[in-house]
Amino acid sequence: LILTLLYIILLVIDVLLPRLPKFTNDYEKSQKIIFDRRIEDKKKQKLIDKKYQQMIFSSLYDLYPYNKVTKEKNFINIAPPANAYFILCSEGYGNITFKSDRFGFRNLDSIWDEEIDTVLIGDSAAEGECIQQNKTISGILNEKNIKTIVLANGGYSAIHYAFVAKIFLEHIKPKNVIILFHENDNHLIDHHMDHMKYFHKAKSNDFVKLIDGKLAPTKKVIEFNNDIIKIQKKTSKNSAIVKLKINLNKFKKYLLLSNLRQHFYFLTNDNIFKSNKMAINEVLNFCLKNNCNSYFSLLGSSEFWDPNFFYNDYKRNLGNYLKSKNKKLIVFDDIIDYKDKKYFSVAGPHLSPLGYGLVAKRYIEILKNENANK
Helix, strand or coil: CHHHHHHHHHHHHHHHHHHHHCCCCHHHHHHHHHHHHHHHHHHHCCCCCCCCCCCCHHHHHHCCCCCCHHCCCCHHHHHHHCEEEEEEEEECCCEEECCCCCCCCCCCHHHHHHCCCCEEEHHHHHHHCCCCHHHHHEEEEHHHHCCCCEEECCCCCCCHHHHHHHHHHHCCCCCCCEEEEEECCCCCCCCCHHHHHHHHCCCHHHHHEECCCEECCCCHHHHHHHHHHHHHHHHHHHHHHHHHHHHHCCCCCCCHHHHCCCCCCHHHHCCCCCCHHHHHHHHHHHHHHHHHHHEEEEECCCCCCCCCCCHHHHHHHHHHHHHHHHCCEEECCCCCCCCHHHHHCCCCCCCCCCHHHHHHHHHHHCCCCCCCCC
């Protein structure tokens, strides 16, 4: 009984820990803005062309109801469904819509047939969520004639970065590979266990094939995507139940006391977590074999929209690991003030056009300097 009571106390603490930085008046204000925006979004979405559907983030394939497809197929895709019309998100710049490319990412599809300079890997920040395409990082790089493909999706974590690098880099053969880590990639345990499981046995040719000299998804990927879309259509009417089951799935990490263990980790350790190492090593090994340039960067969260504990610890540990690999961590602390709302959306936690523009400018400077030194 004493052990059970102690575990319950630790479980409550573990649930509360990541929420402690959010007990502020500013955070209450931010949530009010988001709540009002979502009500307004629902009204506006009725006016959007019916061909657009709600975004299916591939990080959800680990969770109910989409994990049913994974179990049936004994396979998991790493991108959203391809050639689909999605409503991405809205944070004060209108409802952002787009058509996914042949593999499911937010690129102009034709870019897959071109010679690529740069691959940008990351989560929603790299994808450019909640902003028009031409104001995203990849959009700005492409406008500067740096041919860039983005392999990113909202909800990605470091295991996804490793996964897309393993699958796509050998086919794209870029000159430069950039990983944009985000503060929220810093997890001892997350809920992406299926992607971790399938990463180890994933083969690039299970995802990508050549048709008439052009890259295309395999039959296995196409069938998986079709089943995912069917699942979404079947479950959309029961969204409250779906959300409940998703949250129950996510709750598993609390049962493992992952937040308490993470706090203890940072008190006793100056290294990064396994999935971060996997992502970095995947890119380093590829570039070593293929003579490309690799860059690793870290973006923090807005202290107004999404305050967290561990940015400085994460920055230190990432920097230490990269230093051991003779690489330098690129940060944006000197150009983005995480306390200043102007660098972030007017109604949500993603970057504003100003913030995205500054990150893109930093990359352009680095890439130009690299070319100048050759």
